[in-house]
Amino acid sequence: MTKKRVIAAVAALACLWGVWYFFPTRTRQVKRRFKAFASSISKDGPEGNLAQLQQAAGAAEFFADPCAFESEYYHLTGSFSSREISGYCFEGRSRMKSLHLRFYDLSIKFPQKDTALVEATVRLTGKTKEGDDVAETHEITCTLKKSEGEWRFTRIKLVEVLKK
């Protein structure tokens, strides 16, 4: 009898986990998207040109075409096509020996059904090919829209926390 109860409890937990994993809420979908994007940008060591091109093309798929950027810090403001974003990703990654991108403190709101407004802290760390350490931390606000079943960035703004 006890054995049956334990099996039933385990089965119930497995079902709950399955529902949680395979039917994520919108919030979890967006969080997963950020995690996947961070992983597509990051690299642990040197890569071949072909692998870098593939990674850059993969990273560009996280963005709508076009996507708006607003960053006084990087002097990068305007609307960029997927092709341009892929080029920037390739150029940026090829300068680095290692690169790690992580998002923290994601605050997600849904003003409309297929629109997400996200505030987050992004931390970029790594080493350039010349051996210099890179460590940058910024607050960002982003807008993502769901199209063709995927959440894509349509606007990214770097918040100027410290004004020189």
Add this chain to the structure above:
Amino acid sequence: MKEKLKAFLVPKLSTPYFVRVAAVAIFSYIFFSMVLTPFFIRGKSMEPTFHDGSFNFILKQRYAFSPPKRGDVVAIRLAGEKVFLLKRVIAVAGDTVAIKNGRLFINLKPVSEPYLNGPCDWNLPPRKVEVGNIYVIGDNRSMPMEYHDFGQVSLERVVGAPLW
């Protein structure tokens, strides 16, 4: 004595035991999130005062009754409270800040900064700190000025100060 020690190390899973565990957990959560928050320092912008990889606590209530003063080291929040910026206050609201050949000037008067270590050739034209803001900067000014995050920040973003 032996029984007492055994009862202490391997307590009975009774209701009072679970109440005690819950009380300790709740107290710890409140204490470490609202009073003293542990953190690791990542980055070199506060060298030599705070070293990369070292451990400290943020005293959250440090500025509950008085605003930060010149010379204080403060923790500045970004999108949330998982990642902070650690910076030194060099000027408060109403002050005029300038740096000439690495020397800090507040209200046109040179300021001694014993916490600095290493050469600095920064030049920053004078600027006035607005009401409700402070001007913060890292202690490591041997790096190029454009790679160092510093500037005016709202007092609302100051979450506390390192404990030591």
